[in-house]
Amino acid sequence: MTHQHSVESAIGILDSGVGGLTVVREVFQQLPKEKVLYFGDTLRCPYGPRPSDEVRRFTLEIVRYLSGHPLKALVIACNTATALALDEVRRQVNVPVLGVVEPGARAAIKVSQQGRVGVIGTEGTIRSSAYERALKRIDPRLYVVSLACPALVPLVESGREENENSRKILRESLAPLKKHRLDSLILGCTHYPLIASMISREMGSGVTLISSAEETTRELIGILSSHGLLRQGPARHPEEHHFFTSGRPEAFRSIAERWLHRRVRVEHAVLSALDESQVG
16 A cells, blocks of 8 residues: 655654644654654544544545555554554555554553553543553553543644633543552543643642653654664755645644644645535
8 A cells, every 4th residue: 555665755644633743743853854744634533432443444544645655654643543443554554554552551661660550542542442451461460540531632632722621621531540549641642742731730740641652753763773764864854744634724733833843834635525525
């Protein structure tokens, strides 16, 4: 499904919306010489409440779209899509494909002192038990508590700043975790780091937050290096990166520029005729 890859090919990154920008930011910091193609499916976000087969179909549509460009690696920067579609995507493309679940689990185990790990994510991610399985595979003795927080992705996608209402939504979402004496909390959705400071204040200083973005990017470096695909030479010019969204480009651009601290070029992309009628 992909072109022949070379050192000059791009890294494809996909997400259900703006959340995967947390991975893009890490790639920009750790791999400044690489070109990024990003797809945010903001029109059909959030993926969390959707049926598994629908999430798989949407993910494969985006993979096909990005594969119209020369890619050398693909990052599924959406926890729900990673949990439900990673294996299928790997079968369909001929470049390395990374998800964000395994790297997130490894990062949590590195920092957890008491082995009491919380996971917050969308309904789809939590229902899949992907994090719990990944954590227990590495250390079966871990105490793991998982909690779906369906209200948080819409909070981030709306671009709302911190205010009393958003703090209330967060407080109610995280309340069930308070009694478990956690020492670390996996932000099991790439949207969540965008409100990490709010989550941290709510959970308290004794809980270390884990974003899978850093660890995923470190693994990406290792994979590109082992395949001889790390690009040498100067850093990429901002104009060389491409951002695609199925939703409204202006809304996407304002969040992207605020989060990435740079100007970005955003194109509207149509994945199917059905979607086009919903943008209006």
